[in-house]
Amino acid sequence: MSNQKGKEKAFKISVPICESEDDDVPLAQRPLSRVERQPRPVKKPIKQESSSEDDDDIPLVKRKLASPAKSMKEESDSEDDVPLAKKRQLKKVSPKASPKPKASPKPKEVKAEPMDVDTTSKKRPASAAIPASNKREKKVKKEEDDPDLYKWWEEEQQPQEIEQDDSVKWTTLQHSGVLFPPEYKPHGVKMRYNGKPISLSPEAEEVASFFAALLETDHGRNPVFQKNFFDDWQTVLKKDPRNPEITSFEKCDFSPIHAMFESEKEKKKLLTREEKAAIKAEREKLEAKYLYAMVDGRKEKVGNFRIEPPGLFRGRGNHPKTGKLKTRVAPEQVTLNLGVDAVIPEPPQGHKWAAVVHDQTATWLATWKENVNGATKYVFLAATSAWKGQSDMQKFEKARELKKYVKTIRANYTKELRDKLSEVRQRATAMYLIDRLALRAGNEKGDDVADTVGCCSLRHEHIKLEPPNILHFDFLGKDSIRYQNTVEVDLQVFKNIKIFKKQVGEGHKIFDRLTTSDLNKYLNSCMKGLTAKVFRTYNASNTFQQQIDLLTNPNDSVPDKLLSYNRANREVAVLCNHQRSASKTHAQMISRISDRIRALKYDRMKLRKQLLALDPKLKKKPEYGEPESDLEDDWIKQHEEELVEKEKDKIKSRFEKQNEKLAAEGVPAMTLKDLEEKLKAADELAVRLKKERKLAKIEPPAKASVEKLIASIEKIDTRIYATKNQATDKEENKEVALGTSKLNYIDPRITVAWCKRNDVPMEKVFSKTLVDKFRWAQNIPTDWKF
Template sequence: MLNPKAQAKSFKIAVPSHESSDEDDLPLAQRNHTIMPSKPAPTKQDSSDDEDEKPLSQKVECKKRVGETTADQSSDDDDIPLSKRVAPNARKASSLSVNKSIKQEIKSESDDDVPLAQKKAALKKVKAEPMDVDRLSRKRPADTKPTPVKREKKVKKDAEDPDFYKWWEEEQTTEIESDDSVKWTTLQHSGVLFPPEYVPHGVKMKYDGQPITLSPEAEEVASFFAALLETEHGQNPVFQKNFFEDWQEVLKKDPKNPKIKEFSKCDFRPIWSKFEQDKEKKKALTREEKLKAKEEKSKAEEPYLYALVDGRKEKVGNFRIEPPGLFRGRGNHPKTGRLKKRVQPEQVTLNLGVDAKIPEPPKGHKWASVVHDQTATWLATWKENVNGAIKYVFLAATSTWKGQSDMQKFEKARELKKHVAKIRSDYSRDLKDKLSEVRQRATAMHLIDRLALRAGNEKGEDEADTVGCCSLRYEHITLGPDNVLHFDFLGKDSIRYQNSVQVEPQVYKNIKIFKKQVGEGQMIFDRLTTTGLNKHLNSYMKGLSAKVFRTYNASITFQQQLDELTKPNDSVADKLLSYNRANRQVAVLCNHQRSASKTHEQTISKIGDRIRALKYQRMKLRKQLYALDPKMKKKPEYAEMESDLEDEWIVEHEKNLVEKEKEKIKSKFEKQNDKLIAEKQPRMPQSELKEKLKAATELQDRLKKERKLAKIEPRASMNVEKLIAAIQKIDERIAATKNQATDKEENKEIALGTSKLNYIDPRITVAWCRKHGVPQEKVFSKTLLEKFRWAQTIPDDWKF
């Protein structure tokens, strides 16, 4: 079991002042952490004559900076290994060539879900501002053959799925291939699926109490807001302001639209009511109608589901063009509520093989361009209007490209084990370096390694004020007594990071100096960029970046937490609880927080009712056991009273049991009648249903009678052994359900999925499941089982 303090809601971690060299290979969760008090008021510390207390700018002239920041640098540049990036000076020159075009960050709402190899290849091909489709569409002459791949792979197929390519059984390279490497020889797909055109509903909203008539385009945008009227987004002032500004621009396009100047006078409820009615109608559809609609949708999507890559069938991921709507964003995004405009085929560029058939665009439209880039793994691309982000269509998470990227990412993190001791030794030494930039770099590396912080970059004025380690400002770290640093800033996706950490005295001293040197509102690490940091890391290990530390620390923490928490004799339910607790330590380390669900308390209450229902069953079994063998009542394991089964609860529970029995009888009666009708036979009369319902009345009378009895006569088929076995089975179910309640309570503000999907090596889970006899389906969803099929090839004694 974990120390209760380690599960504190504040997740405050403390690092010891001195670390032995033996701790270098330990995960963060294993270092001698102590829980710090919640954010005490900062205390002013007396200045010292010590040379280290002076601002570095007063001690030594710094002639150079570690990595200059460029205006066009992407916000998540630290996620890309330095060896795969373009130098700042080379960026400008590279715009002359498609193969050396500027790298644009993939602005996806789930950036961690995009494979590194796909991300890098895609970044290479599209210019950030504006997207130059003419350069993208530079084609080879018609008689030019596609560049052959270096080595033809013999396609290995799965016995269960003949179309599945088991790429991991082929010879694998240890390094990620460069952006310029050929990824495919032939590529065929059906393009993208556009959302249906808007059909006006004609429901009039009100302005200043009067119904108004809107143009179809203005009605569509008003409907976007009406659909979110009762949500948190619809009540958000920033969301309302941004929506209203964009909606007014749409209203101005048609002079017939009324002049709407004040948001407060707008009444969208008539449209909202129409949507609520539509929801009820949809719920009321018959099973046949729902099945028909599902079949029609599947038929429309079928052509887009798969692509042919070098003759093998690969599943496509996000082939649907996102429909127009109002941008929501994550966290406190400043552009929440902005209008996401409808994407037209003229904005979409396709990537296909030279000899591939070009998909037909929607009638009356044409594609922006068609390219044949064998070094890219994207199938289609376009730019969205809200953030100016380049969107891509990639193969699915189960595809060869994504699987290879995942395996190489985790292998890179495992390789870091060989170098981490030297890296930690070097940056610990550099914490006292005379050069300011070296000392800043060492301090940042310490924080990135020990706290799993993202490296971070500066943001534009129109972007959310999210930061990482390198872009922390004066106000993001507060100094406390006893070498405690209080962190408070918005991290990725505007998730607030709050942590109080006791650090080594030299780290504390450095932060104090840097803050004094830069002043309020300024970046603490003013001589450091992620480019410079990753360049330094790359000198230790090819392809090493700050993000690799995050993956390494997440995986090794998970591995050692599992080893510590899992006991061989535990039940499967207890092992699963240990698994989730280890996962939670990683989620806390990586700051994967979430708000507690609005239905959390209701969910916990329902689980409590399930536990009481099981105890009710156990009580009934015990009474039957007493009837067969009165001596059993004296045995402690069978004499325990069900303390939380109050009389009122029992009466209500038995009432529900009778109602369920009635519903069961009615449902069976209707199914039998449906079968008779299908066989063209007459329906059973209602009188027969009334006769069948007598069984429910008999159940009600029996339960009422048994409630007052100390013993209950069992069925003739039951004996003492069978009753004991049944009681033991109920005991196991109660224990498992209690574990489920504990798990949900502990995880109510922690998102376990992100770390399991992106940061924890899946082979750790596979090896743990084999060792402890836990079905992988218990910890991996069907999607993850398919995504990580390559992880099944490890030996049983594999360790990260």
């Protein structure tokens, strides 16, 4: 299965970890790491002097220098990488002068000149369009004025730790319960068994359809998935005597049902905009009452209020239960949590709730248990709610609090690495690995779940030793994502791991005298509320703060700053082992971006030809006279053909809209002859483009001037530069998942303060969902640091 293969792809990172005397080198002083496909020989880390003012910023790992963007920069034409505004400045520098080299070229930011706008006009001039920043400000202002918005972060008394105590969380709670999936409607399409069409009961047909929908996917081809599905389907088949006897999976042919699903997909693609809007409106009407809950008199958005529909369990990685049937959840399985005086929502007709409780110490609204893994599911308020926001803030504040204790904790576990008691040495060694490699603590798991492990549950085969002090890790972490890493560790840590492996033998836990609860109990004695998870949050946020400070140049353009931001984010993702499979369409996406760059160069070429027609002397300047790179004759011809086709589409679209308007006014519509007359403009465009292709100079528009053309060229320079940065960013992050660390591990206040200091719109780095989720973090000062 490609998904499995993708997740088994590992970050093989040669990451030397220095001994304790080198620990004062701050991570921000070090170069970036690189994602590699093959492990490289481990080299001794070079000692550096610390420039950190606080010893609490002890590094996680030392990494090698890499510049993932370098290859793309080398491929680009050198002149294209320097915006025109910058080129013109360089021309003015005296040959005798020795200007300092700049880290990266920066485009000139073209600012619109202020102008008078006629406010009485009904139609705003295009040149006077409202800037996007103003639109964002108005939107934010509107949200701030929302009377339903509970700004708990502005209260003088901050909330207590809402998820770690048994205190009362609410006084009144009202909501509409959960939304169940629609009942199954039989489609009547017959599958074949042993070459013959067969009829199935509705329940058996539904389960067969679950598999048919996945027939051409990696899940459908997975033998474990097939076996588990077939076993559960047999149970369903035996419930109704009308079902035929089916004993062989190999004789089953689900393709007729699969073909029906494919046909339905094609029909959905052909729906008109109005039909899609009607379906969406109907869905929104159905969901409207479930969207919000009333908590202590205030309106709060509910998270996922939908009960998951039945289907086949997929799991992550090589899950042993993949393919098992997830049965339909009935109201009789669902417990609601409501206020004592709240109106109890009506269950679906003919059903009743499992129970209705009034637990004021709980923050869940509804709960039930799913049948495959026996896991308890909950409905909570949305990520934008006060409860979730308070929980997030307290999580990051706890990580910041660790800064006060981390130096002492590290000194203690370094000392305990040589303790006489094996239990103490195991705990100290595990803490070393959790701290330095940001490993999860790990919990005990049964045989019926995926074989994923964390630090405390590492087994003999998960670590290989290479004298004198190199460890090779290879195991499946959370969500069956493979962790593969080669590190150089403290000599005593190497000795301890060697002893522990020898004591337990193959197939057994290395830390056989340590559990996650034991470790967290000890950490709580070091600092109230401290767990191994807090170390992971602290190290992620601390690393990001160091990297973003190191990489950001205040004088850079916004695209350069965004590239630096994503590179710092990537460092955290690599540290936390947040991987993803490279998208199947990645190469196509990069190709499309390259075509966008070529199209911009084509436009710039046209402007240069117009400029030379006005001032032939400018041909001596390379930024105007030299030919464009990457524009081969064949590509130009193809591009111009596409331009002509787009022009024809625009003409046809305008023609249709004009006819609709005429019909609404009761005026006779234009004929096809009128359309053919209008399409002549596209034919004229094709002739003109072909003629201009051979010319060195092109007659500019009547109102064009040298200054206006140069300004237009500079704008295109800026767009080319920004688009190249976008391509570089996507190439570097094709196998790294940036979202997880941004969502869960990096303190959002670091991002907010960075955006404020560097005049970067927050919407450039945070999606609307994250902006809403971290609204509590947006009022911090510009000099805020983690």
